[in-house]
Amino acid sequence: MTEMQEIILRTGLAYAAFLVVARFLGTQTLSQMTLHDFIAAVTLGGITANLAFNTKISSINILISLVLFGIIALLITLASLKSRKARYWLSGHPTVLIQDGTIMDNNMNKAKYTLDSLNQAMREKDVFNIDEVEYAVLEPDGHLSLLKKPPFRPVTKQDLNIPANSKEFFPVELIMDGKIIHKNIxxxxxxxxxxTEEINKHECTVEDVFYAIRGTNGQLFFDFYKDRINSPVDKE
Known part of the structure; x- marks a missing residue:
């Protein structure tokens, strides 16, 4: 086997192995990058990178290292699920940066969070005036959660004494790529x-439907392969 063939084989093996380990660790590693998740992701990435192109190290040894680290990361994740103290030390904890409209200087220093970072995070939440904020909490995954003061909160139907609509449904995908999703049915x-009756109303078949979904209000939405748009807008 040539060196190029070995690299190709090891790269495919590295991707497959990392995918398996990531599946065992769960989607939280992707969606909420806490301190533990960050360490696990970086280390696993380094191990799989060596598996892909470092031909001086035996692929078996790297696979053993990858499996062992995956097991360690999984055990730490399970410990975090079982113990609140473990979560505190392994994943971190929320830090209040603004309380009752007042910036908590000590908490800002402990979290090593600057005023520039705080202002940027608030702007990303569409808040440009700090006096609009009642509470601001720095979450373990690094994002900022805000609670605005009552005058700046969005008006709800309850505030206006407007009766709520009838029960809403969870969206259900019915057809995708011209094929019925039998499980959802x-x-x-x-x-x-x-x-079938709803499809016939549009004078088409299942194969003509690119996407169909029942929305939260119970109504159906169809998108067809043929869009039936006579004058499509085109940008150069």
Whole structure:
């Protein structure tokens, strides 16, 4: 086997191995990058990178290292799920940066969070005036959660004494890429005859439907392969 062939084989093996380990660790590593998740992701990335192109190290040894580290990371994740103290030390904890409209200087220093970072994070939440903020909390994954003061909060139907609409549904995908999603039909007690009738109203077949979904209001949305737009807008 040539060196190029070995690199190609090791690269594919590294991707497959990292994918398996990531699946075992769960999606939280992707969605909420806490301190533990950051360390796990960086270390696993380094190990798989060596597996991909470092031909001086045996692929078996790197695979053993990858599996062992994956097991360690999984055990730490399980410990975090079982123990609040473990979560505190492994994943960090929320830090209040603004309380009752007052900036908490000591907490800012402990979190090593600057006023520039605070202002930037607030602007990303569409808050440009700090006097609009009642509470600001720095979450373990690094993002900022805000609670605005009552005068600056969005008005709700309850505030205006407007009756709420009827019960809403969770969106259900029915057709994708011209194929019926049978699992969703069965799990939501929907009938094929009903779906076929709705499709026939558009004078088309299932194969003509690119995407179909039942929305939160119970209404159907269809998107067809042929968009039926006579004058499409085109940008050069």
């Amino acid at each position: 069965k799990e939501n007690n929907l009938s094929y005859s009903w779906l």
